[in-house]
Amino acid sequence: MSDKLLIYNADFIDRDTCIKNxxxxxxxxxxxxFVSAEEAEKLKADPSxxxxxxxxxxxxxxxxxxxxxxxxxxxxxxxxxxxxxxAAAAGxxxxxxxxxNTNPVISSEDAALDNxxxxxxxxxxxxxxxxxxxxxxxxxxxxxxxxxxxxxxxxISEDGKEVCDxxxxxxxxxxxxxxxxxxxxxxxxxxxxxxAKPLRxxxxxxxxxxxxxxxxxxxxxxxxxxxxxxxxxxxxNILLARIAGCHLHLCHVSTAExxxxxxRFKAEGMNLTFEVTPHHLGLSxxxxxxxxxxxxxxxxxxxxxxxxxxxxxxTADVIATDHAPHTAEDKAVGAPGFSGLETAFxxxxxxxxxxxxxxxxxxxxLMSARPAEILGLETGLLxxxxxxxxxVVAPDEEWTVSGKDFKSKGKYxxxxxxxxxxxxxxxxxxxxxxxxDF
Numbered sequence: 560m561s562d563k564l565l566i567y568n569a570d571f572i573d574r575d576t577c578i579k580n581x582x583x584x585x586x587x588x589x590x591x592x593f594v595s596a597e598e599a600e601k602l603k604a605d606p607s608x609x610x611x612x613x614x615x616x617x618x619x620x621x622x623x624x625x626x627x628x629x630x631x632x633x634x635x636x637x638x639x640x641x642x643x644x645x646a647a648a649a650g651x652x653x654x655x656x657x658x659x660n661t662n663p664v665i666s667s668e669d670a671a672l673d674n675x676x677x678x679x680x681x682x683x684x685x686x687x688x689x690x691x692x693x694x695x696x697x698x699x700x701x702x703x704x705x706x707x708x709x710x711x712x713x714x715i716s717e718d719g720k721e722v723c724d725x726x727x728x729x730x731x732x733x734x735x736x737x738x739x740x741x742x743x744x745x746x747x748x749x750x751x752x753x754x755a756k757p758l759r760x761x762x763x764x765x766x767x768x769x770x771x772x773x774x775x776x777x778x779x780x781x782x783x784x785x786x787x788x789x790x791x792x793x794x795x796n797i798l799l800a801r802i803a804g805c806h807l808h809l810c811h812v813s814t815a816e817x818x819x820x821x822x823r824f825k826a827e828g829m830n831l832t833f834e835v836t837p838h839h840l841g842l843s844x845x846x847x848x849x850x851x852x853x854x855x856x857x858x859x860x861x862x863x864x865x866x867x868x869x870x871x872x873x874t875a876d877v878i879a880t881d882h883a884p885h886t887a888e889d890k891a892v893g894a895p896g897f898s899g900l901e902t903a904f905x906x907x908x909x910x911x912x913x914x915x916x917x918x919x920x921x922x923x924x925l926m927s928a929r930p931a932e933i934l935g936l937e938t939g940l941l942x943x944x945x946x947x948x949x950x951v952v953a954p955d956e957e958w959t960v961s962g963k964d965f966k967s968k969g970k971y972x973x974x975x976x977x978x979x980x981x982x983x984x985x986x987x988x989x990x991x992x993x994x995x996d997f
Contacts (some may be wrong), residue, residue: 562586564990565594566604566949569613573620573941581616583813585947588990589727592943611992612663616617617982619923620939621653622904623930623947625743625834626716626718626879628812628896629686631674633662638884638968640674643680643900644995646967648994651903651983652683652684652901654931654938656743659691660719668689675711683986683993685948687934689743692731692963698724701731713934715794716743719854721792723749723775725799732803738788741933743808744796746817747854751788756783759852766850775849782844782856786814789855793817797831798823809833811881813855815865833935835866837899841906842973844942851973853883854895869914870925878907878922878929884969898969901983902960904952906974912954919954947990956982 567582573595574827582599582799584591596796602608614719630641638646647655657674671688675721678686684872689713696701715735721744722728730898735742756994758781765774795811797820800807812833813819834942842848869875883896890897907926911917931939938946959978962970 562611563591563602563607564609564947564987565599566611566613566618566987567603567805568615569951571618572919572923573939573943574920574928576941577920578942580614583941584985585987585990588945589944590941590945593694611649611987614997617919617952617954618929619950619986620941621950621986622651622926623934623936623939624652625714625808625877625881625930625933626881627655627882628658628660629678629776630884631661631677637889640678640686642833642966642968643682643882643956644678644686646898646900646965647684647824648937648986648988648997649966649983651950651952652900652944653950653986653988654685654687654936656687656689656934657974658716658718660696664695665689666703667693668712671712675827682991683988685720685988687713687858689714689718690908691715692722692742693727696720698722698727701727701734704731704734704738704740707738707740709935712740714741714743714808714959716745716810718743718745721745721747721749725795728796729803730842731798732805732807736803736805741806741808742800743810745810746789746792746796747785747788748788748792749858750789751784751800752854755784755788757783761892763806772867778849779844785854785856786858790814792814794820797821797829797876801829804830806830806832808958811836811839811855811879811948812875813839813858813862813866815862816867818865818874819912825874832876834877835870835875836881837878837903837906838897838973839863840866840870840878841910848973852893852895852922853896853897867911870911871915871917875925876905877933879930882966882967885971890971893916897971897973898965898967900967900974901965902979903956904950904970904983905979907980909979914979947987951981951985951988953982953984955980958982972995987993
């Protein structure tokens, strides 16, 4: 990149800032700071300075995703590091934490660094590769955690699985406490989850035979088990983390009962944070929503509204996508999850800002500043010296979601054909324009 880039003709918004029709200078891949109108005119006349006209739109810090799956290595037909980074840029994300449920499982810092280096080749998003809590997801050995350095691996997770042995989980949490690493938990009792699988498969068969009511009933029974699975394991993991004294981060919290539990322990001063996904904020299990298979499942409208309230009152810390791309063939046989990077901002802007009176500053806090703080990164704010990662958005632009247009290899979205408000128009990563859609 040129040493300097001037972004002008923009409204600038982050958690702490709201500047109308301003100009921002980037230098040497970091934010230099806001400049006056007079200084901006001088910089525009300087041929050594690159210029970017934001066309009167809104510039925010790029989003930081604490929970994404890029499927690399082992499942690259679903996503790979390059396609995932391209999808991230199209969604306005500059930094992402990738889950370790790959093949082989990411269970060492060396393997994590390999993925981070491979992702850097795309030059459009920064990734941190999480390492598994137990070696190879075998649930027995956490000794590898002693070799981790938080500057390279700020977060560990058994995402997609749970550490069944509570003593092993506690041992891993104690190591994480010593190292200053966040423990991110996919809270789901594996035995209850296993009991739900036959019901899901039977529902898919009923649906294929045109028996929608029967399929819906079967899925509701499966989801009852999965609700108990989330709530019971959330309680266990909180209790263990309280003993260990580690920083516990709960993945994709989805029920009102979990929120009640979390509020109790947060009030006690626990080092406890959690995320909510755009799909759990934007969709419920009503109507066709019951057929959108994801873990945890889409919940009731009551749960959805409770999650929004938790974001509003500050109980919830961050919004994370749980981007989980699949092939069309895998989705047809019930693979849980869907691509979410390229619709995250629009869905949250629609449900939170347009429908529930959130400010864009609040949304920026949830999608940028707060996750960056949890991870200990100097990004997520329009602050001097912070990473030059920015997103240009049109908050009022309506558009219709079409999965075939995704940069992600995973084309399935539960939002297919839906109209959302708010669109990512450009993304600047490390001071360079890496995505634009005008």
